[in-house]
Amino acid sequence: MKSARLFIAGVALGALSAFAIGPAQAGRDRLVVDLVNEPSSLDPHVQWNPDSYYVYRNIFDNLLTRDDAGNIAPQIATSWKQLSDTEIEFTIRDDVTFHDGRKLTPEDVVYSVTRITDPKFGSPQLGQFNKITGAQASGPNTVKLTTDGPYPALLAQLVKLSIVPKHVVEAVGKDAFNQKPVGSGPYLFEGWQRGVQVALKRNDAYWGPKGKFPAAIFRAVPDAATRVANLQAGSSDLGVSLDSDQAAQLKSSSRAKPLAVLTERVAYLRLNPSKPPFDNADVRRAVAYAVDKEGLIEGVLGGYDKAVPIMLTPVHVGWVEGVKAPAYDPAKAKALVAKAGAAAKAEIELATAPVFDQRVVQAVQQMLTDVGLNVKIAMSDMASYLKRAQSGPETVPSLSFGRWSCACQDADGVIFPLLHKSSGWSAYRNTKADELLEAARATLDESKRIAAYKQVHEIVADEVPLVPLYQSAIIYGAANALQWKPTPNESMFLNRMDWKD
Amino acid sequence: MRSFLLRRLGQAVVTLFGVATLIFFLQRLTGDPTYLLVPETATPADIEAMRRTLGFDRPLIVQYLSFLADLARFDLGRSVVQNVPVSTIIASRVPYTLMLAGGALLVACGIGIPVGIALALWRENPVSRALAGLVLAAQSMPTFWSGILMIMVFAVTLRWLPPSSTGGVEHLIMPSIALGLLSMATFARITRTALLDELSKDYVRTARARGASRRWILVRHLARNAAIPVITVAALEISNLLAGAVIVETVFAWPGLGQVTVQSILARDFLVVQGVVLLGAFVTIGLNVLADILYSIVDPRIRLDGVAR
Amino acid sequence: MTARPATLHPERARRRVRLATWIPLAIIVAFVLVAILAPYIAPYNPNQQNLLARLRAPGFVSRGVTYALGSDELGRDLLSRLIHGARISLLVAFASVLISGTVGVTLGMLAGYLRGTVETVVMRIVDVFLSIPAILLAIITVAVLGPGLVNVILVLALTRWPRYARVAYGQTLAVANMPYVRLATFMGASPSRILLRHILPNIIGAVTVVATLEFGLMVLFEAGLSFLGLGIQPPTASWGAMLSTGRSYLANAWWIATFPGLCLFLLVLAVNLLGDDLRDRFDPRLS
Secondary structure, X not given: OHHHHHHHHHHHHHHHHHHHOOOOOOXXXXXXXXXXXXXXXXXXXXXXXXXHHHHHHHHOOEOEEEOOOXXXXXXXXXXXXXXXXXXXXXXXXXOOEOOOOOEOOHXXXXXXXXXXXXXXXXXXXXXXXXXXXXXXXXXXXXXXXXXXXXXXXXXXXXXXXXXXXXXXXXHHHHHHHHHOOOOOOOEEEEEXXXXXXXXXXXXXXXXXXXXXXXXXXXXXXXOHHXXXXXXXXXXXXXXXXXXXXXXXHHHOOOOEEEEEEEEEEEEEEEEOOOOOOOOOHHHHHHHHHHOOHHHHHHHOOOOOOEEOOOOOOOXXXXXXXXXXXXXXXXXXXXXXXXXXXXXXXXXXXXXXXXXXXHHHHHHHHHHHHHOOOEEEEEEOOHHHHHHHHOOOOOOOOOEEEEEEOOOOOEHHHOHHHHHOOOOOOOOOOOHHHHHHHHHHHXXXXXXXHHHHHHHHHHHHHHHOOEEEEEEEEEEEEEEOOEEOOXXXXXXXXXXXXXXXX | OHHHHHHHHHHHHHHHHHHHHHHHHHHHOOOOOHHHHOOOOOOHHHHHXXXXXXXXXXXXXXXXXXXXXXXXXXXXXXXXXXXXXXXXXXXXXXXXXXXXXXXXXXXXXXXXXXXXXXXXXXXXXXXHHHHHHHHHHHHXXXXXXXXXXXXHXXXXXXXXOOOOOOXXXXXXXXXXXXXXXXXXXXXXXXXXXXXXXXXXXXXXXXXXXXXXXXXXXXXXXXXXXXXXXXXXXXXHHHHHHHHOOHHHHHHOOOOOHHXXXXXXXXXXXXXXXXXXXXXXXXXXXXXXXXXXXXXXXXXXXXXOOOOOO | XXXXXXXXXXXXXXXXXXXXXXXXXXXXXHHHHHHHOHHHHOOOOOOOOOHHHOOOOOOEEEOOEEEOOOEOOOOOEHXXXXXXXXXXXXXXXXXXXXXXXXXXXXXXXXHHHHOHHHHHHHHHHHHHHHHOOHHHHHHHHHHHHOOOHHHHHHHHHHHHHHHHHHHHHHHHHHHHOOHHHHHHHHOOOOHHHHHHHHHHHHHHHHHHHHHHHHHHHHHHHHHHHHHOOOOOOOOOOOHHHHHHHHHHHOOOOOHHHHHHHHHHHHHHHHHHHHHHHHHHHHOHHHO
């Protein structure tokens, strides 16, 4: 009954506030950002959600960060030292205060690590941090982390570790903290009009580079055409997730412009070698020869994206030049299909989801059809797509289109889950590749890792369990006056933006 | 009368229970939210752990019973995606849904009823035929297309109105029109039929024979009597408007219940979907029961108890 | 404010009725013909892409291909897609109206004639179904049966039958009380005979009117499903799918959404006009 009364009170309050709070109008002292959906939560440890990520990264600092060039750089940790293969010590900045005025201490760092790695806490990000087995304050301003073995991607993962204030979280509890997060970042949480917008205010006491906008507002605008219209009408300053045709539309606008950057996302086709016709390696190779990546990029994607020969991008650790991969050669593809005979005519299901670029999926289907394969597109919603994509070799679709991001810029987060037999994503079984992937994961020696990955890339190029397509560009729409250089890791730091004079 | 009421209410409760049960099990056919909540790099073990944390590893019947137990306490549960009580999410959206439905109803009645009257009184007039055509035409346009067209014209090119989102009354104008266009024709039709119905009745003929002016008849008798079916339809149309708002809400970034329903269905946020659907069913079924009772009062010919008199 | 009663000019009224029937009917027949003859009248293969001729305006000529209505986001001929799209859109609308109408009318008549338990159960099931969002049924169908044309029809039928059931139920209640039906019952006619011979002919008018309205809605709903990514699978052309992709190109390639929008609009309008006309004919008060 209590919740019923609460509900009625909530409705009344909502009705009052709906008209009370003025429209979000873009202006110089307030940045208006159009996201796709509303953030799911603002507690950095309880979700893995892109819309939340854009917002909370401005409220919280992370242990490490990446600079605009993409290199791992200090943030809360000023320096770090590898003590052994499994131990690393971070020196913690001593001039950081949380938004409530309390100083950030090594205890807060330790608390943040133990919170997110506690299986009982149930963070969706657990898998990114559960190699960390221990965290302790080893000195007045140092923290030592222990891992359960050598873990080469540790620093890349710690870029995403937000530091939360122990005293606040323990005092108010998980739910209240989620509703009213307190961090140490360049912007502080001001209010959340649920369903409508999240408002942030500049943290004038920030220890690092301060924001240029006194306030920022994040809204949910699910339709991309509406996000474009908002930019053209001047009612927003920044909009996410546009495609190349929408970018072209903005180019002809007097008020807004597209901002594009190549990300760490790789677009790929995944083949299921246990299903006909892809149980025949020649038919798999035919797919690799049939896809005209440059044609896709120039013809459909507006030239923003970049073709890749291997299942990585140049911003990943593990990227190697000079792997000989099949290049576009429709004649060769046709010959391979002909050689496979009637077996190559088996129907191929091309699985996709609405979030992916359907222009690309249809163009790929046409290219494969042109060389004599029988491809049918099957689109399902994202949850069904993901479930099926990770269901094992018997039920994984014979062909699927996807865009992979591990948010870690390390080969271990890309080709390991896509190929290794322990992963739900893998429909490919190759003992040699599995061993190489395991070896690359178990050493901190980067040259050894790269040598192992190079061999894996060569196996992929020859056996074609995957066809790497291109390094995806992400396109934002921005007001003409906004100056910002988007980064490959798709973060959106407000204090790295400015108005043009 | 009382026994009818009791039975009708009992049926309403059973129906609600049916909705709750069906929606619970139907949703479970579509998997669970785990895959959407974890990063792509999550291993099968990570996914299993997450599923356990969320409680989706429990047998279906256990989940169902716990849902019913919560429901019995008027507790709709918590959203596993947004980490807040379902009632908070619904409460934040209801005002916007009501505003949009109200605006749309205003548009639909404001245009539909006058057109209906014109159609009934001046059937031969080319102007009213043209009006009828326009109203039908408006209904034949898909909202996601007319919506974006309106945004392009009135917000981007002419800059008269804000393109999307919430704020002052000016934000409500385009979404209301987009949604209202869909029910306009219904109102026009009902108004016309009701008026023609009344026009053919004896009292109008008598009044006319006595020499009463047409205008006087219209105001005194027709308006009042013809209003009853129009109001009935309005009540039913409200639930249609609430349901049909999804696309309008998506195009205009309007934070109503329709959007949250679709997003929650796609996100497999089961409890939110259950909450919204139950609320909708409660309102619809409640309106139906109310309509049945009103009918019985207005028109005693309708037999309530199913037994011939 | 002088209105002449229609009866004063029987000649004119009859001609108007004929026009009001024939014009929409002609439009519908034309669309049906286009749909049936699509492979013969479409100038090109509707799925043939040309990435070098994307988003070209109507009249564009490239490599000997004339894009009479322009090209779409993958350089396909819009006219050919429009013609083939008519097939899918009409098929979806016809089939879903037929299925949901048959199911709904059967159940509604049974409920209205048999009353008692059947009535309660059927009408409460109708209530339950009306409470479940169509998109949820769509996702469930896709999740369980996979995407495709047949399943789109199934989704539409599943979500729409309660509406027919309601109308059929209400009409049956009214008709079942009429003296001649009672007489037939008294004379010992079987329930199935009464339902088919006495009740159905009397309610079919009202049902037809609903069906015409629903027909237009089904074309729009298919478009709505495409908008949510749950409709007909690409690259198959349907007006709904063309419209939902084309709408994001309104500013730089207006033709993609405008032509299917126009066709859809014309079809729905024609069907609605026909429905209104039928309603006028079946409604004794208006004659």
